[in-house]
Amino acid sequence: MMTFDEMKLDYSRKNIPLPSKDSFMKSLIAKTESFIKRVRWKVFFFENPSEREASADEKYGFRTSNTPPQNLALNEFENDLYDLVSGIEFKADKTEFQKKMTKDIRDIRNSGKVILPADKTNNLYKVSVDDYNKLLHDSITTEYLKRPRMPSTKNQQYLLSP
Numbered sequence: 001m002m003t004f005d006e007m008k009l010d011y012s013r014k015n016i017p018l019p020s021k022d023s024f025m026k027s028l029i030a031k032t033e034s035f036i037k038r039v040r041w042k043v044f045f046f047e048n049p050s051e052r053e054a055s056a057d058e059k060y061g062f063r064t065s066n067t068p069p070q071n072l073a074l075n076e077f078e079n080d081l082y083d084l085v086s087g088i089e090f091k092a093d094k095t096e097f098q099k100k101m102t103k104d105i106r107d108i109r110n111s112g113k114v115i116l117p118a119d120k121t122n123n124l125y126k127v128s129v130d131d132y133n134k135l136l137h138d139s140i141t142t143e144y145l146k147r148p149r150m151p152s153t154k155n156q157q158y159l160l161s162p
Contacts, residue, residue, distance in 0.1 A: 002135065004125040007115060009104065013122075017101045021090055032085050036078055040068035047071075 019027070045051060094102070108115060114132040116125045127135070 002127065002131040004116075004127055005113075007124040007126050009124065011097070011101070013124075015101060017105055018094070018098055025088075028085055028088070032081060036074075036081065037068055039077075040071060040074065043071050043074060044068055 111126060113126040113128055116127055116132070117123070118125065
């Protein structure tokens with residue numbers, strides 16, 4: 001017998017929790033590197049306008065996978081920007097709402113169950129993995145039947161026949 005345990009959330013499922021420090025720093029470093037690449041390309045094409053026309057014909061509007069050349073005038077700016085990113089400090093203060101969301105996320109990840117939305121309501125239900133797989137299998141096989149396997153020659157004939 002399948003058991004559906006109702007899961008109550010006292011807030012909208014559209015709320016976005018705060019990321020962890022590691023994931024935030026990875027994202028920030030990636031965006032900083034992307035910004036520096038774009039600035040390097042802008043400076044390169046500003047100093048070498050003839051290169052812009054030559055590169056536009058070859059790429060058909062797609063971005064290049066090449067790295068931009070370093071510019072000595074930008075080195076100090078880049079170092080300051082990297083120092084700024086590496087010197088970020090995080091506050092440990094979280095509101096009660098953020099703590100509740102973090103706790104709920106931890107409970108969902110550690111529950112070992114599948115969370116299913118209801119059809120016409122905003123309710124969520126917890127179901128074990130085995131029950132979910134059985135429910136999914138039964139739902140699919142009510143409308144679709146498994147076809148018996150045919151030998152490979154018949155498969156080829158079936159695919160080639162009109």
